[in-house]
Structure formats: structure tokens, C-alpha cells
Amino acid sequence: MRLQVQKLLRLAAGLGAASLLPVLGAAGQAPPAAAPARYWVVFRDKAGQQLAPASYFSTPAQARRQRQHLPAADSTDFPVRPDYVAQVRAAADTVTLVSRWFNAVACRATPAQAAALRQLPGVRQVQPWPAAPLPVAAHPAPASAARPLTAADRQLARRQTSSLGAAELGRAGLRGRGLRIAVFDVGFLGTDRHPAFAHLYRRGAVVATYDFLRHSPQVYLGGSHGTKVLSCLAGRLPGPDSTALGLAPDAEFLLARTEHLHREQYAEEEAWLAAAEWADRQGADIINSSLGYTDRRYFPEQMDGRTSLVARAAELAVRKGMLVVNAAGNAGDDPRWRIIGTPADGDSVLAVGGLDPATYLHIDFSSYGPAPGKRLKPNVAAFGEVVAAASNGGYERIQGTSFASPLVAGFAACVWQQQRGLTVMQLFERLQQSATLYPYFDYAHGYGLPQARFFTQPPAAPALPTFDITPQDSVLAVVIRPEAARTQPAVLPLVADAAPAPLAGEAAPETGPAFPAEAPAYLYWQVLDRAGRPRLYEVVEVQQRAVLRVPRELLQPGEALRVHYRGYTLTYPTP
Secondary structure, three states: OHHHHHHHHHHHHHHOOOOOOOOOOOOOOOOOOOOOEEEEEEEOOOOOOOOOHHHHOOHHHHHHHHHOOOOOOOHHHOOOOHHHHHHHHHHOOEEEEEEOOOOEEEEEEOHHHHHHHHOOOOEEEEEEEOOOOEOOOOOOOOOOOOOOOOHHHHHHHHHHHHOOOHHHHHHOOOOOOOOEEEEEEOEOOOHHHOHHHHHHHHOOOEEEEEEOOOOEOOOOOEOOHHHHHHHHHHOEOOOOOOOEOOOOOOOEEEEEEOOOOOOEOOHHHHHHHHHHHHHHHHOOOEEEEOOOEOOOOOOHHHOOOOOOHHHHHHHHHHHOOOEEEEEOOOOOOOOOOOEOOEOOOOOOOEEEEEEOOOOOOEOOOOOEOOEOOOEOOOOEEEEOEEEEEOOOOOEEEEEOHHHHHHHHHHHHHHHHHHOOOOOHHHHHHHHHHOEOOOOOOEOOOEOOOEOOHHHHOOOOOOOOOOEEEEEEOOEEEEEEOHHHOOOOOOOEEEEEOOOOOOOOOOOOOEEOOOOOOOOOOOEEEEEEOOOOOEEEEEEEOOOOOEEEEEEHHHOOOOOEEEEEEOOEEEEEEOO
């Protein structure tokens, strides 16, 4: 019975069903009669409100909008009517957030106060929110204690950036200069004292900080998860070679604390929205959010990019010219969930999955797609095991898509440094196109690992065919061409009915970037449904030229077999 009650509560949270929440508590018990609860109060208009963009937005924020041919301001930037806010303050217990973007306030109120709020002039909607405690969204297992770095650790530290093309970016002078990156996280304990970031503080590269939970500029408290994340953007290892842990050491940074250390409440989605509005005003070009909200707040079908507050806030951030990069999540080996969380579910949010550094394949805990509607998620992937800065001044090896996300965010900063004229969605598409599997994709790897040479070298000639698909009686045989034969070391199990986003207007054969020279090569194959979405997919070890025999009966009428090997993709349709 308790499970059923909890499911009803989650459904109510998603649908805004006011009739359920006042009756049932998070544990299925009736709450105290007059206990204040969270409400979202949406107003009807912003009549009479004006904005002088040059006074409200920082110079970098104004420049970002100009570069992307966006208006200097729009109605979502205008202030909320102060008389409306004053009425809510007078009628409610506490106002916790005023949002320009949504023309709304978040508040705490008793049921009686909520009823009074609904009668106020100018109020369009009063929606109750749940406040159930959740575990922090960090990494799948506790990190090992900080210890002296081994030779293997140092090698991993080099590979986490070299896999994306650090050498090519360095030769091109692309290190994120001129970009401003906002980092939303649980806390930045020790960041201001850590030698990994000394170069940032020497040049004043941490330009603003704010704790949106405590309403204070002090963010160097709480957890150290943000310290680790920041190190995968701009940290350095000690030693004569000063190995870079991230790709954007020359960028500027905005540090926002939006998460509680041990318990997540809906207040943290409010804080994410407040931080996004702040980052916009401060001139952020990129938001890195190594955070996510999943099963104790939402149902899987609500990961649609439209239901959660943070997904809607992320989409608005993109509309204002900021690239939002978000960790896909760490539920891949959790049978209760498995899929990406929010705000990674947003169509315009670049969701980053995790790869195993040993194989360059999906790492077990990385959350899978698709998003509802069989949309492609994750979009790209990077190492899900890294070396990062620890809060005690040392370094540690740690796992999580939390750290794949900033690796890609730093990569994006380098690309945008080179091509400042790109709009945010043009950059989004170019990042996908640069990845190792493109135009092939699946729900474990997305388009694969972005590659710097896509941007630093002349366009590559189309890849030569590396295999053939040959009909043989009741099977379609995939045979590696002699010149492309290569022994490979691993296999990824078959995933059925786990499909990504629609494929539009593709031609076969197709080619995309090849893997980094250090990476193993694999053969990727999938069955595409009639809409061009993967119905099942697999990665196989190549131990012989006749690598794959797909039974024709596996493909239904109108479906297609699609295969990718060493930069070459071929789609074989069926009648």
C-alpha cells in the first residue's frame, strides 16, 4: 500500500494535481493540518514593466546576445510586477524565489494560505510542489580516499583529455579563452585553496560565485563534488609537465551552489532556475550541470524535456544563447530506472554519457536513452572515469558521468573560441557531428566521443568502405574488407527496444570521424525501425573478417540494418 501511495504522489508532482498533495504526505501519512508546503505561483502579466538591457546585463551577456543575433532583451527578462510579489509575500508564509523567466514566485504556504493566493488579482495558477528528500545526484559509488598518484593515474589524467584531441586543440591555441562557463553543483569545498586551480585565481578567472541555497556569495563549503567537476574543466596536476585535467584552463568561471550535500529537495530545482537566470545576467556562454533528478520525483515518461522545472529552465537558457551541458546520469545499472534524468532530457540540452577508458565503450553505470518519444539521448560521451582534484588538496581517481560532462563542456568552449560566430544550436550540431560514431548513434554512446580534429584539420575525404553487407540465404552477412581488418578486444551486449532519436534525410553509405588513434576499434550495428530509430543495437568484437550474420527474420518489413566500423557507416534497407 505504501508503494502505491508513493506512486500517486509522484504522479501528482508531475501533473500538478492539487487534490492529492494536501491529503497525502511523502510517506503516505496525512501532514499536519497547517504545515507550510511549497507552491509555485504563476502570474498573468508583466504590465507596466520595463528593462534597460545595458543596465541589467553584464557586458559579456550583452555581447553574447549580439553575436547570436538575439534581441537585447525580451519579455521573459522583464521584472516580475512588484505589486504581485508584495501580495504573495503578504499572503504566504515565505517567498523563496522570484523568477523573471517564468513570471512566477516559489513560496511556502499553508493550505489556507494557498487558497487565499488563488484569489489574488493577477495570479493565473497556484501549483503545489512535493518536498520529498532524495539522495544527492553525484557518482555511483563512494570515491576512494585521496592518495599519491600512480603512473597509471597520471596516464589516465592525460588520456581523459587526449581522447578528445587535447594536443590538436593546444596546437591551435584553443584553451577556452574568452568563454565564460557557469558550473552548477553541490559545493566547491577547497577549490579556492587547491593547487589545481591556482592559475585561475592568479588571473581572477573565477569572476563570480553564489550559493542559491544559503543566499550568500560563499560557495567554498558543502560538498567537494563541484571541486572535482571544475578540475575536469580547468584543473592541473602538479609536476613539471603540469598535466591539464580539462580542456578550458583559459576560460572564466561562475560557480553556483544549487544542491544540498546529502538531501535533495524540490528547492534545488528552484535553485537551478535561479542560477540559470543569474548565469544569463553574468554573461555565461556555457552551463555545466553535473546534476540530475530521477525516480523519487518523476516517472520515466516524464523525462520528456517539458515536465520538470529544470528541463524547462534549461531550454530557456538555450534560447538565450547559452549551451547547457548536462551529465546523462548514473542509473545505467539500476533496474528501477536506467534512463537519463532531467534536465538532460531537454531536446536542446547536450546530454553526456560515460565511456570506460579501458575500452572506449559505454561504462556500466552511465544512464541510457532514449528520452520519451524515442529521442536521442545521450547526445555524446566522454570518459566516465577520471583523475580529479580532491578537497584535501590532493587528487583522486573517480567515476561518474558528472565528470564526462565537464570534459565535453571544456571541449565546447575551445570550439566556440575558434568559431565565435556560431549560434548555440549550430555549436550543438557541430559537436555531435564531430563525434567518433557520427552519423551512427545509439542509446548507450549517442554519437560517441567528440574529436578536435573535426575543427582543427581540413575536412576529411569520405572514408573508404571498411566492410560489405552481403545477402546470404536467410542472413545478411557483414564482412570486413581485408585492408580494414583489425583485431579488437571487447564486446557490448545486445540492447533491445532501447531506441534513440529519429534519423532525418540520411543517405547510405555515410561517414564520420574516426576514433582517436589510441582507442580500440569495434563494429557497431543496429536494427532501425520504420521511423529510422534503433530498435536494438550491439557492439561486437572483430576477431575474423566474417564478423556478423544477422538473420533476415530479425528485420520486419520496412526496417533497415545499419553498421558502423572505423569511420564508415552503411545502412541496408529491407523491402
